[in-house]
Amino acid sequence: MVLVVRTQYCRLKFVTMRKRLFGEDGCGQRGASLRSRVGEQSTASEGGTGFQSLPFSELMKRDWADGKLSSRQVQEYCAGAAQQGSTSAEVRALAATGARGNCPQNTQRDIMRILGRPRGAPELYYAKLPLRNRNGVMEEKQHPFLLPHEYFAKLYNEQRDFFGQHVLGGAGELEACWDMLAEHEFVRSNPYIHGSDAYRKVAVPLGLHGDAGAMSKQNSALVLTWNSLAGQGSSKQTRCLITVIRKDQMLSDGSTLEAIWDVISWSLNALATGKYPSKGHADTQLEGRQREVAGQWLAEGRQGLTLQMRGDWQWFCQCFGFPQWNGAVNMCWICKAGNRQKPWTDFRQTAEWRGTERNHERYLADLAGSNPPRIFQIIGFRHEGVVIDVMHCVDLGVALHVVGNVFYEIVQSKVLGRTQAESVGALSRDLASWYKAHKVPSRFGALQLEHFKQSGKAPKFRGKAAVTRHIVPFVVSLCTKYNKGTQHDQFRLACATALASFYGALEACPRRMSMECKCELAKFGREICSFYAALSAHNAPKTWKLTPKFHLLLHLVEIHVPRWGNPRFFWCYADEDLIGQIVEVAGACHPSTMADIALYKHCLMRSLSLSS
Numbered sequence: 001m002v003l004v005v006r007t008q009y010c011r012l013k014f015v016t017m018r019k020r021l022f023g024e025d026g027c028g029q030r031g032a033s034l035r036s037r038v039g040e041q042s043t044a045s046e047g048g049t050g051f052q053s054l055p056f057s058e059l060m061k062r063d064w065a066d067g068k069l070s071s072r073q074v075q076e077y078c079a080g081a082a083q084q085g086s087t088s089a090e091v092r093a094l095a096a097t098g099a100r101g102n103c104p105q106n107t108q109r110d111i112m113r114i115l116g117r118p119r120g121a122p123e124l125y126y127a128k129l130p131l132r133n134r135n136g137v138m139e140e141k142q143h144p145f146l147l148p149h150e151y152f153a154k155l156y157n158e159q160r161d162f163f164g165q166h167v168l169g170g171a172g173e174l175e176a177c178w179d180m181l182a183e184h185e186f187v188r189s190n191p192y193i194h195g196s197d198a199y200r201k202v203a204v205p206l207g208l209h210g211d212a213g214a215m216s217k218q219n220s221a222l223v224l225t226w227n228s229l230a231g232q233g234s235s236k237q238t239r240c241l242i243t244v245i246r247k248d249q250m251l252s253d254g255s256t257l258e259a260i261w262d263v264i265s266w267s268l269n270a271l272a273t274g275k276y277p278s279k280g281h282a283d284t285q286l287e288g289r290q291r292e293v294a295g296q297w298l299a300e301g302r303q304g305l306t307l308q309m310r311g312d313w314q315w316f317c318q319c320f321g322f323p324q325w326n327g328a329v330n331m332c333w334i335c336k337a338g339n340r341q342k343p344w345t346d347f348r349q350t351a352e353w354r355g356t357e358r359n360h361e362r363y364l365a366d367l368a369g370s371n372p373p374r375i376f377q378i379i380g381f382r383h384e385g386v387v388i389d390v391m392h393c394v395d396l397g398v399a400l401h402v403v404g405n406v407f408y409e410i411v412q413s414k415v416l417g418r419t420q421a422e423s424v425g426a427l428s429r430d431l432a433s434w435y436k437a438h439k440v441p442s443r444f445g446a447l448q449l450e451h452f453k454q455s456g457k458a459p460k461f462r463g464k465a466a467v468t469r470h471i472v473p474f475v476v477s478l479c480t481k482y483n484k485g486t487q488h489d490q491f492r493l494a495c496a497t498a499l500a501s502f503y504g505a506l507e508a509c510p511r512r513m514s515m516e517c518k519c520e521l522a523k524f525g526r527e528i529c530s531f532y533a534a535l536s537a538h539n540a541p542k543t544w545k546l547t548p549k550f551h552l553l554l555h556l557v558e559i560h561v562p563r564w565g566n567p568r569f570f571w572c573y574a575d576e577d578l579i580g581q582i583v584e585v586a587g588a589c590h591p592s593t594m595a596d597i598a599l600y601k602h603c604l605m606r607s608l609s610l611s612s
């Protein structure tokens with residue numbers, strides 16, 4: 001309630017100022033109103049010199065929102081600008097925050113009051129969550145959320161063009177998306193779809209993403225977002241924040257996360273009906289504005305259906321209680337493969353785990369009576385919706401091992417130099433010249449041995465996801481150049497070529513892949529695994545190390561590509577990008593108000609980037 005109360009307070013205290021700045025409703029036509037009014041002032045006082053003060057305050061807001069400027073700096077700079085004669089009402093208001101710098105602890109709160117609710121963003125909603133306090137004891141505290149159904153409504157009602165492009169996906173995209181998804185029974189069985197074609201024009205398929213990002217060496221924050229599966233664009237355009245929470249606040253018994261799902265599933269279930277809910281998230285009576293709008297359309301009949309969850313293996317274990325990768329009996333959430341029984345290291349068509357792949361009903365049966373996680377309170381969201389992502393599985397899994405092993409073998413073979421140091425230096429120079437000759441967007445710097453072989457460990461490249469993906473063609477050129485014709489060299493080349501072809505197919509194919517493309521991609525996936533497994537079997541134990549991500553790659557190409565289309569359209573790059581932005585802001589906030597400020601600043605940054 002804190003920020004809602006603050007905002008209401010702001011409406012009383014700053015009602016005159018906000019009417020002057022933002023127009024009558026405080027948000028509608030804000031940009032135009034502000035521009036025209038400041039323009040009028042400038043024209044009157046500065047002899048028509050234009051909008052000089054406006055960009056300054058916009059820059060202040062932008063740099064404050066993304067954590068580059070502290071609240072104190074915004075106040076100081078605006079005070080300086082006012083002193084030099086700025087006539088901008090907003091600059092003068094910002095200069096007056098924190099009692100003109102005399103009460104700096106109030107500056108941040110005052111800035112938020114002045115700026116008000118960013119356009120296209122909902123008010124913060126507060127829900128009581130069981131949290132771990134500083135002494136490690138559970139206490140219930142209010143935590144802020146940007147409710148997906150309210151976000152959806154605000155985007156539709158206040159950013160209609162943006163909604164059309166980045167939520168509906170532009171002309172024809174929504175129906176094309178449903179054409180692909182509705183081929184599958186798990187989508188057709190969704191109660192909001194079943195038995196009618198009307199959904200194709202009004203329902204938006206949604207995905208969720210969860211992952212933690214490091215705010216500091218000591219602490220990280222879990223960031224939860226939603227997005228339209230039809231929408232395309234940058235992370236800021238396509239990803240909508242739901243909440244941020246410090247990981248040290250989350251109870252280890254999972255009760256904090258379960259309470260979070262109670263709030264999110266209530267909101268997403270309202271979004272699925274297309275209407276504002278008539279009860280609160282804990283079945284409580286609604287109050288104030290929420291009561292006024294109960295039962296009304298959110299976006300003139302448009303609705304959002306949650307079908308997908310993305311993230312890394314660790315998040316899936318936390319969110320769904322799925323098995324860990326080293327689970328002896330069952331290490332895979334998709335099938336019954338284990339480390340001993342039905343071994344996941346068997347990539348053949350005859351592998352014992354084949355035929356044990358789970359659908360939602362099999363998943364529930366395997367729970368043997370224990371309750372499924374409360375995320376499954378989201379109506380129509382099923383086990384089939386948990387997807388494997390190329391960035392985590394291939395770029396930061398399979399590809400790191402392929403690249404690392406090839407680099408290490410080339411260096412060890414001494415074809416590039418007499419000593420190891422000479423070979424690494426020559427390899428680094430070769431890579432630099434290859435980068436020069438090819439237009440590669442993500443590059444690795446000077447290569448050293450520890451970047452692909454660390455003492456006592458199997459070779460593994462230490463590049464970031466995009467860098468690793470883009471280095472694969474160079475690895476193919478190495479495997480081709482140094483192919484002596486042995487079975488080992490032939491397998492190595494075949495493995496690297498299959499990996500490069502896999503990436504090539506992702507780039508070349510549209511979202512909805514033809515049957516031919518799906519078969520090709522599945523073939524490349526199987527070839528990567530089979531050749532790598534053969535190299536693993538015939539080499540020293542600490543080389544060509546097989547990891548469970550190779551097993552997931554098979555599920556990706558055989559199950560998830562036919563289900564969701566080209567994995568380039570559901571990989572986690574945009575999600576991770578947004579998490580990076582959020583935790584950077586969050587890391588600069590005071591821990592006690594981190595979630596409120598991070599959510600507010602995210603909304604402000606988004607509204608600024610949308611209007612620019």
Ligand SMILES: [Zn+2]
Pocket residue numbers: 332333334335336337353551555
């Ligand atoms: Zn499996």
